[in-house]
Amino acid sequence: MSSSSTSETNSSAPARERVYEAFADRSRPLSDAVKTALSAGCERLDLSVGFLTGIDDGRQYIEEAVGDHPEIRPGTECPLSEAYCRRTVEIDGQLSIQDAAAAPEIADAAYDRFGLGAYVGSKVVADDEVYGTVCFADEKQRDEPFTEADELFVELVARLVGRGIEQRAYERERTERTAQLSAEKRRFEGIAENSFDVIFRVDTEGRLTYVSKAVERVLGYDPDTLVGDTFSAYLTPTATADALESFDTLLAGESIQGIELTFEHRDGSEVVVEVNATPIFDDGTVTAIQGVGRDITERRERERQLRIRTRAMAEAEVPITIADATDPNNPITYANDAFETVTGYSPAEITGRNCRILQGPETDPDDVARLAAGIAEQRAVTTEILNYRQDGSPFWNRVTITPVENDDGDVTHYLGFQQDVTDSKRSERLIGLLNRVLRHNLRNELTIIQGYAEFIDDPPPDTDVAASIRRPVDRLLDLSEKARELESYARRDRRPTRLDPGLFLPATTAPLQEAHPAATVEVTVRTDRDICAGAELERAVEELVTNALEHDPKPETTVEITARDAGEWVEIEVRDDGPGIPPMEARVVETGEETELQHGKGLGLWLVNWTATRYGGSFQITDEDGTVATLRLPAITDDQTVEAAARRPTVLFR
Missing domain, CATH: 3.30.450.20 (PAS domain)
Structure with missing residues (x-):
């Protein structure tokens, strides 16, 4: 800072102190504080006039003023276009004019009206809105321009005025609110x-x-x-x-x-x-x-008994039915909404019918007999039975039937509870599958390793013993990784979402094409609908395409992936021209006879099967001049929500 600037700053200190003191005293009226600040500013800047304006609807209103000027007195107003403040509220920072007659910022109409030669002003902001301006002026022009210290002083006054206006508005609002609360209290107590x-x-x-x-x-x-x-x-x-x-x-x-x-x-x-x-x-x-x-x-x-009945039954998350025990056919007389959620049959559709309608071709007769015996003996009975929803999809149902007696001790109704336990049964069977496969393959591969280990000290001339040992070890590692992955998917929460086959199929297959440049991977999408399934569907498709590419002995294999409409479903078909999947592998996936599964390759197919059935779909493999794997999954249209399109899991082994 130059010596002249330092001198100006020091000489302005008393004026700043007066301004600070004026606004620091909250008990002092705002108008007094503003007048003190304007007077201090006139002395500080050696100008004859200081004033505070309010700007509203294109007009300038003089609110406070010091000095003697006929047009600058409290209560006077003029169009903003004829005011020196017009440019002040438009610009950032302060407007300082040494010679207003020659300054383009001052309109001729403003100069003619006020005749001010020198002017410095800063806009006042209150509650983030431009309120008006704080200005200092003189009829004479200045020999020297306003210094930076002068402009900072004006900005200080404007900021303090803005805060004072905010405080004044707050106090007024608080006073009004207090009066309103007092009136409300009186009205409240009168009503009370x-x-x-x-x-x-x-x-x-x-x-x-x-x-x-x-x-x-x-x-x-x-x-x-x-x-x-x-x-x-x-x-x-x-x-x-x-x-x-x-x-x-x-x-x-x-x-x-x-x-x-x-x-x-x-x-x-x-x-x-x-x-x-x-x-x-x-x-x-x-x-x-x-x-x-x-x-x-x-x-x-009065409502207690009704509330117990309605909440315990109608609002239960598990399906509840009441059957007439006096009718030999035991027809359903009541079913709650949860029954439709699980089975697909609405209360109106099931009323008058027997729950035998839920049985299907793979329902175990022993489970049916167990329920029939409990009903015949009029005792409570519980069993897990394979049932079928209205759309034909199978699910595991834990059924409990309890007889209800009247006051005379006669059984008049049967209370039935159903619980969809498909998820737990799927997990139970999958974990059993993984344990069996790992034990079986571990035994087979260790037998191979043990056989080659005998040749370590004296290997045959035409046998690479180390390589022969590494191959079963690698197969075991690959199998273990697939088992871990499948188990991790089984433990994840089921999260159906909207998947666009036109986006995820190319994105999933592109890296596989790059990894097998000699092969041809073609994706064709013949549907405008999305698929309602989880993100793990991408991994399932990747598994099918990888199998096709890696298990064909010739590198020029062709894999065709097609997505097409199939009624309420979208089918994803993965077709290759390789040697075809072994019949045993296809039969295992189709029938669920996992005891015959022996190879890690099949474990990957179980991952595909798990994913499809988890979202209510199905998975099939056929051998037609190669391998054709077909995933059938729920379709979802643009106007459907995921919740509306999502389907419950079906049984894993189907």
Whole structure:
């Protein structure tokens, strides 16, 4: 900083202090503080006029002014186009004019109206909006331009004025709000004293500060005796926890509605009160709680039995049915909505029919006989049975049938519970498969390794013993990795989503084509619909294409991937011109007779099968001049949600 700048800064210190002191005193009226700041500015800048303007709807209003100028007095106004401040509010920073007559920033109309030769101003911003300007001026032009220190001083005054305006608006709003709250309180208490319900108010500590007269009718207490006590003192022990939790919700700024709390009446009886309450705010902080309580003891008792029946049955997440035990066919007389969710049959469709409709070609007769015996003997029975949904997809159903007796001890109905346990059965069978395959292949490969290990010290001349040992080791490692991957997929949450075959099929196969440049991988998409399945479908397709590429002895193999519509499904067909999958492998995947599975290659196919059936689809392999693998999966249209299109898992071995 130059010596001249330093001198100017030091000489301005008293003016700045006066400005700071004026606005620091919150008890001082804003107009006095502004006038003090304007006077200090005139002295600091050696100018004759200082003024504060407000800008509204294209006009300038003089709010405060010091100095003697006929056009610059509180209350005068003019169009903004005729004001020196016009450019001040348009620019960032301060506008300083040494000679207004020659300055292009000052309009001729403004100069003609005010005749100010020198001018410096800064816009005033309050609550992020331009309020107006703080300006200093003189009828004479200046010999020297305004310094940076001059402009910073004007900016300081403008900022302090803006804060003062914000504070003034805040105080006015607070005063108005206080008056409104007082009026509301008077109205509230007037209504409360004549209300049939209990009106109350508590502080943030939970102490009652007001209770209406109705509390004497509801709980037997005089209202005045309750004031000062905590509301929890009159609750039953079991209701206290719910009440305190709701109180925390209110203190967090949220309302509560319809919470039912049990209070202790003065005579020792219990009264159920339905409470609605809202927080009271002051400056954004909860300062009290007010609410209303209605005695619903009689209503709650009337509804209790109905609520038990309806909530336990209609709202249960497991399917529930009631069958008529007096009819030899045991027709269904009631089914809840969850029954349709699991089986596909609506309550209307199943009413009057027997649950035998859920049985199908692979349902075990022994499981059916077990249920029939329980019904015939009128005793409770539970079994897991393979059933079929309305769309024909199989699922494992844990069925429990319980006889219901009337007052005379006669069985009149059978209460049935169904639970879709397909996921657990799938996992159970898959883990069993993995254990069996790993034990079987480990034994076979170790036998091979042991055989070659005998030649380590004296290898035959035409045998690479190390390589012969490495091959079964590599196969075991590959099998172990596939087993780990399949198990990890089985343990993941099922997350159906929308998959575009036109996007994920090319993206999945492109790296495989690059890794096998001599082969030809073609993708054809003949559907406009997406597929409703999990992201692991991409891994399943990758497994099929990889099998086709790596198990063909000739590198020029061709693999064709086609996605096409098939009714409510989208089919993905992977076709190759290789030697074809061994019949045993195809039979294992199709029939589920996993005891014949011997090779790691087949384990990869189980991963594909697991993925397809997990999302309600199916997987088939045929041998037609090569291998044709077909994945059938639920289709999803543009106007469908994932939830609407998603299907439940089907049995794994199908």
